[in-house]
Amino acid sequence: MQLEFVSAIDAVDAHQWQALLASDYPFLQHRFLRALEDHGCVAAATGWQPHHLLVREGDQLIAAAPMYLKQHSWGEYVFDWAWAQAYQNAGLNYYPKLLCAVPFTPATGPRLLGQLTDEQLATLQLQVQAHCETEGLSGVHCLLTQQTQAHRLAPDWTLRETPQYHWFNDNYEDFADFIDTFTARKRKTLLRERRRVQAQGLTLRRATGHQISAEDWRFFYHCYHTTYLKRSGQPGYLNLGFFEQLGRDMSDNLLMVTAHHNGEPQAAALYLFDSETLYGRYWGCLQEFDCLHFEACYYQGIEFAIERGLQRFDSGAQGEHKISRGFQPVPVYSNHWLANASARTAITGFIDRERQETAAYLQAAEQLLPFKQG
16 A cells, blocks of 8 residues: 655646545545645645655555645634644644645535545554654644444544534424424524615525526635634635635535625525535625625525535534524534644643543533423
8 A cells, every 4th residue: 555645736636635535525526626736725834745655555545535734723723723832832843834725614524535544544644653653744634524434443542532523413394393393482583684684685695506697706716815814814714716616616615695785785694505504604895884794604505404404514713502492512523633742641641631531621512402302
């Protein structure tokens, strides 16, 4: 079994990559990763240098993974800033590190593509660890991995659990059927929020695929870019060229929600979806309106998921406010290995303690769900 690291996704034949992926999960489609690279969103200059892993048996490509050499921890959503600070305090270099993840995307999914036996997987892990040591990388981190895959990578790559909030479709007929599962008080609160959006003269439009026009993309990007500037003083991670290419190459995976006020667009939210899951991803607004974020980013998504028969709505990172709106607290999984033995022991201990705290938090958070008992 031979490992190769390549500096561009186009070094991999798209058909071979797709055959290994063997699903319609949008964020590891060859064309999604290519759009990131084509428009410079991931590059050495941005601290996201592509370093994709290819695994061969003879001439046959049997596995692959999206990997990056990282010079910082921005855009990951599984936070390790404290680990980097501990390295700095000890006079060690935490960067560069090897990251297996989808850039700027806190959405759980496959990370290692292909079907490896347990023996092959163990060999692969050892070879990746050796690569880190040879190349002076502090370690390898596999973020937001599917649960079964994350457990296969453990214990050699320590399993970490962090909370997110996902909506699940219990065969609802429509939105009214969904909120009928709420207690009366919580249902009234949610309906009041939706009425508040209407009372402000806002109308919302859902568009998929080629219904999303070039003008829609320009407006969406203006909202996205403006919102990042307001929040952080920095432009967003992604640029207009990336989004326009996404619109051309992945139209069947896209939903855009646009909010209008007095006939003028004021906000937009962009989702991706596959045959099972809706992923809430990007949002921006030009003017603040009460409850509009909840409507555009949550309620419109839930309605769409019910209409399409999607089973889950992964709304992205953070946001305890989602719980009262029917998003259930769930653990998401990552794996970590550090080359420095002392650091590996310390951080493994931290992760073990954190896992217990996360389990207690998830149990407590479940008590805040709006659903009727029983």
